[in-house]
Amino acid sequence: xxxxxxxxxxxQNGKGQPDTPNKFQRKAxxxxxxxxxxxxxxxxGETEIISLKESDGRILAADVIAPHPYPAFRRSGMDGYAVxxxxxxxxxxxxxxxxxxxxxxxCGYVSSVPITEGTTSRIMTGAQVPDGAxxxxxxxATESRSENGETYIGLKRAxxxxxxxxxxxxxxxxxxxxxxxxxxIGPGEISVLATFGVHEVEVYRRPVVGIFSTGTELxxxxxxxxxxxxxxxxxxxxxxxxxxxxxxxxxxxxxPDDIELARSKVASALQEYDIVVTTxxxxxxxxxxxxxxxxxxxxxxxxxxxxxxxxxxTTAAVKDGKLLFALSGNPGACFVGFLLFVRPAIRKKLGMTxxxxxxxxxxxxxxxxxxxxxxxxxxxxxxxxxxxxxxxPAQLDxxxxxxxxxxxxxxxxxxPELKGASKGHPVTVLVLPGAWS
Amino acid sequence: xxxxxxxxxxxQNGKGQPDTPNKFQRKAxxxxxxxxxxxxxxxxGETEIISLKESDGRILAADVIAPHPYPAFRRSGMDGYAVxxxxxxxxxxxxxxxxxxxxxxxCGYVSSVPITEGTTSRIMTGAQVPDGAxxxxxxxATESRSENGETYIGLKRAxxxxxxxxxxxxxxxxxxxxxxxxxxIGPGEISVLATFGVHEVEVYRRPVVGIFSTGTELxxxxxxxxxxxxxxxxxxxxxxxxxxxxxxxxxxxxxPDDIELARSKVASALQEYDIVVTTxxxxxxxxxxxxxxxxxxxxxxxxxxxxxxxxxxTTAAVKDGKLLFALSGNPGACFVGFLLFVRPAIRKKLGMTxxxxxxxxxxxxxxxxxxxxxxxxxxxxxxxxxxxxxxxPAQLDxxxxxxxxxxxxxxxxxxPELKGASKGHPVTVLVLPGAWS
Numbered sequence: 001x002x003x004x005x006x007x008x009x010x011x012q013n014g015k016g017q018p019d020t021p022n023k024f025q026r027k028a029x030x031x032x033x034x035x036x037x038x039x040x041x042x043x044x045g046e047t048e049i050i051s052l053k054e055s056d057g058r059i060l061a062a063d064v065i066a067p068h069p070y071p072a073f074r075r076s077g078m079d080g081y082a083v084x085x086x087x088x089x090x091x092x093x094x095x096x097x098x099x100x101x102x103x104x105x106x107c108g109y110v111s112s113v114p115i116t117e118g119t120t121s122r123i124m125t126g127a128q129v130p131d132g133a134x135x136x137x138x139x140x141a142t143e144s145r146s147e148n149g150e151t152y153i154g155l156k157r158a159x160x161x162x163x164x165x166x167x168x169x170x171x172x173x174x175x176x177x178x179x180x181x182x183x184x185i186g187p188g189e190i191s192v193l194a195t196f197g198v199h200e201v202e203v204y205r206r207p208v209v210g211i212f213s214t215g216t217e218l219x220x221x222x223x224x225x226x227x228x229x230x231x232x233x234x235x236x237x238x239x240x241x242x243x244x245x246x247x248x249x250x251x252x253x254x255x256p257d258d259i260e261l262a263r264s265k266v267a268s269a270l271q272e273y274d275i276v277v278t279t280x281x282x283x284x285x286x287x288x289x290x291x292x293x294x295x296x297x298x299x300x301x302x303x304x305x306x307x308x309x310x311x312x313x314t315t316a317a318v319k320d321g322k323l324l325f326a327l328s329g330n331p332g333a334c335f336v337g338f339l340l341f342v343r344p345a346i347r348k349k350l351g352m353t354x355x356x357x358x359x360x361x362x363x364x365x366x367x368x369x370x371x372x373x374x375x376x377x378x379x380x381x382x383x384x385x386x387x388x389x390x391x392x393p394a395q396l397d398x399x400x401x402x403x404x405x406x407x408x409x410x411x412x413x414x415x416p417e418l419k420g421a422s423k424g425h426p427v428t429v430l431v432l433p434g435a436w437s
Numbered sequence: 438x439x440x441x442x443x444x445x446x447x448x449q450n451g452k453g454q455p456d457t458p459n460k461f462q463r464k465a466x467x468x469x470x471x472x473x474x475x476x477x478x479x480x481x482g483e484t485e486i487i488s489l490k491e492s493d494g495r496i497l498a499a500d501v502i503a504p505h506p507y508p509a510f511r512r513s514g515m516d517g518y519a520v521x522x523x524x525x526x527x528x529x530x531x532x533x534x535x536x537x538x539x540x541x542x543x544c545g546y547v548s549s550v551p552i553t554e555g556t557t558s559r560i561m562t563g564a565q566v567p568d569g570a571x572x573x574x575x576x577x578a579t580e581s582r583s584e585n586g587e588t589y590i591g592l593k594r595a596x597x598x599x600x601x602x603x604x605x606x607x608x609x610x611x612x613x614x615x616x617x618x619x620x621x622i623g624p625g626e627i628s629v630l631a632t633f634g635v636h637e638v639e640v641y642r643r644p645v646v647g648i649f650s651t652g653t654e655l656x657x658x659x660x661x662x663x664x665x666x667x668x669x670x671x672x673x674x675x676x677x678x679x680x681x682x683x684x685x686x687x688x689x690x691x692x693p694d695d696i697e698l699a700r701s702k703v704a705s706a707l708q709e710y711d712i713v714v715t716t717x718x719x720x721x722x723x724x725x726x727x728x729x730x731x732x733x734x735x736x737x738x739x740x741x742x743x744x745x746x747x748x749x750x751t752t753a754a755v756k757d758g759k760l761l762f763a764l765s766g767n768p769g770a771c772f773v774g775f776l777l778f779v780r781p782a783i784r785k786k787l788g789m790t791x792x793x794x795x796x797x798x799x800x801x802x803x804x805x806x807x808x809x810x811x812x813x814x815x816x817x818x819x820x821x822x823x824x825x826x827x828x829x830p831a832q833l834d835x836x837x838x839x840x841x842x843x844x845x846x847x848x849x850x851x852x853p854e855l856k857g858a859s860k861g862h863p864v865t866v867l868v869l870p871g872a873w874s
Contacts, residue, residue, distance in 0.1 A: 052658060056677040072662055077837065108654020110665040126654070128665040171833065171840045179843070186871065187677040188843030191768055194670035195839055199659040217545020217563070221489060222636040225505055228547040228565040233631035240493040240624040331628055358873035360821035384797035387825050387863055396608065400514065400563070402632055403608045406616070406625030426824055433874040434623065436795035
């Protein structure tokens with residue numbers, strides 16, 4: 001049972017000869033190199049047309065171009081009176097200019113009465129400014145009188161041309177790009193698309209991601225606890241992470257401790273799903289089924305060691321252009337491995353352009369003393385103190401620790417050169433999805 | 438058509454007498470006062486029991502207590518050998534200590550062979566440490582030899598008690614709080630709940646929020662453009678915002694320009710749904726149906742003016758303990774009004790404790806010159822420069838502007854005292870949901 005473990009390369013089945021590649025001798029890739037290597041195999045997937053009303057959270061698969069200017073007409077920015085600014089010039093000599101009211105223009109109504117010298121129309125905010133007028137005087141700046149059944153308004157100050165009139169195409173001109181493909185649709189995108197009458201959108205189909213766990217020590221989540229065993233929590237954590245990333249998770253039965261059966265299960269999952277993710281079986285003391293499967297053919301290994309903690313044994317392979325990610329079974333390592341490798345792959349499949357977690361510089365909120373020869377991704381809280389971004393490591397951040405995953409808002413990147421870092425030291429942080437929501 | 442507008446209180450139907458309350462004379466509340474006034478009417482809603490597997494994004498309605506310690510057993514943190522640390526003390530005199538291997542312990546297996554003086558068991562990472570042992574020596578620190586069919590391992594260094602053994606209850610003790618009610622369930626929460634076998638969770642039912650638009654100038658989103666008219670974009674923007682906030686939106690037919698019909702539609706919506714939101718009809722030049730409805734009884738008005746821009750006419754009322762929010766029809770004002778008033782109400786109904794947007798201090802990324810006698814909530818981008826949070830106002834942030842909503846990551850709070858603010862000035866920012874995701 002103990003062959004091929006990360007820390008056990010020297011003794012293989014007690015026979016001195018490894019039957020799977022010695023993990024001590026694995027070539028470890030830097031995280032960005034490993035990410036690129038896997039992402040090179042991902043192309044945006046198929047597209048589908050859906051109703052705008054059900055599009056939030058989806059990703060545009062085509063640029064959307066403005067079919068008309070917006071505003072589509074000269075729009076009044078005030079409740080008031082539409083005027084010819086030149087009619088108001090006489091106010092500059094101290095005169096009150098009186099204009100005859102020729103129409104009332106509510107929103108949605110187009111006046112058929114053009115404004116000519118000496119006339120004006122009452123107009124509402126948002127209504128179309130009538131022909132002839134080039135400015136809107138706000139209601140409060142006017143007085144009114146009636147004479148022979150006609151209403152006149154008096155102005156005491158001149159108004160400049162264009163005042164309180166939003167020009168046609170002020171926000172967007174016809175033919176301008178509204179939204180580029182790859183854009184995630186949220187409330188603001190729905191607002192602009194609806195405004196332009198884009199009631200159906202072409203989006204990328206959600207990638208379907210198959211999840212396997214490995215390890216005979218795993219109990220299902222509704223089983224009573226048994227001595228020495230743990231429940232299978234990673235599978236459902238991964239399902240939630242996949243949904244957040246925009247994919248559709250499919251939870252499969254656990255991978256058995258039989259290499260040929262495992263191979264056929266993984267192969268058929270790779271045929272059926274867009275991406276396959278496994279958790280466990282790469283290093284943590286269980287039977288190293290995934291390491292053996294990847295090493296022994298049937299899939300092309302991309303990498304099986306990454307210079308990171310947790311999750312140095314994170315493994316990726318490709319078969320017929322589809323990716324298999326074998327993540328650590330340690331909860332913390334599985335969580336981080338998903339965010340660094342699987343999430344970007346799902347997002348690329350979705351046609352997104354920003355694949356990785358948002359990356360910022362913050363200061364360390366507390367000393368971090370752990371040292372390592374690999375880059376460490378430390379779970380932590382993200383706050384702001386006096387305008388400065390502050391990232392504070394979780395108290396328990398071992399890869400085997402699960403309770404602090406839920407309290408994490410960022411991953412703090414501690415490069416090996418740092419040899420630990422003191423409070424206040426600048427560090428790179430990767431912001432977790434929904435950190436401050 | 439022009440009665441009761443925000444900027445038009447002086448002239449009402451040309452008769453000089455307002456038939457709805459004069460909005461100039463409305464009592465304007467500060468934002469936090471208005472928020473509290475509305476939230477006072479919200480109580481957490483009904484609960485339901487759902488499968489943990491479908492719980493992400495839901496809110497826990499009951500505290501969850503650890504039914505057992507975690508880890509539930511003393512867990513090996515290494516691949517190696519479980520030993521009695523006192524057996525290794527002789528190493529301190531330079532001796533190699535030899536221990537007889539009495540068992541192999543993979544994950545999920547409980548050894549029946551206790552470790553006694555002079556013995557050890559091979560153990561995997563994650564497996565239960567056998568009785569008698571109090572430390573695990575990592576594999577790489579051992580040598581092995583065989584003798585008479587028995588395996589012995591040699592140690593050259595003493596090991597301290599507890600080394601590489603995670604104590605029972607290290608992460609959580611039995612009876613400790615795992616998660617408090619009001620907590621949103623995400624991947625980390627699912628991980629910890631699954632670990633403890635909590636396969637069903639009690640969550641708050643999603644509040645159902647009815648949405649009405651008002652205004653005869655509105656075209657539906659699949660109608661061709663008509664002169665002077667605009668499409669009804671706010672309704673679908675609100676639906677997406679409601680989903681993000683955790684509610685279930687129901688889009689209703691537009692409210693007609695008939696006060697009695699409007700009243701009965703709103704009344705029946707308030708009976709059927711948990712919260713009702715309308716957009717338009719409070720000030721922007723369309724028929725002031727909502728202002729009139731709220732002012733003329735049938736519902737109890739909570740406020741109809743807030744000292745904020747955009748959205749100063751944001752109105753709230755209550756009927757039989759249920760809230761009606763009448764938001765501005767201006768896209769920007771509607772967006773902001775939802776975030777400041779409706780979202781916290783939905784979150785309180787959901788039993789959440791953090792009701793409002795995350796609030797931080799940032800520095801202004803560009804000059805902001807607009808001045809106002811009300812607090813302004815300016816849409817903007819949120820970034821980090823040399824470790825400092827930087828908020829940059831959108832170029833077009835008028836309440837009528839819709840195109841910049843989609844590009845907003847925060848609302849920058851500009852108090853009226855500032856009289857505009859220059860680049861670098863410290864400002865409060867409210868982080869929008871999913872800003873950096």
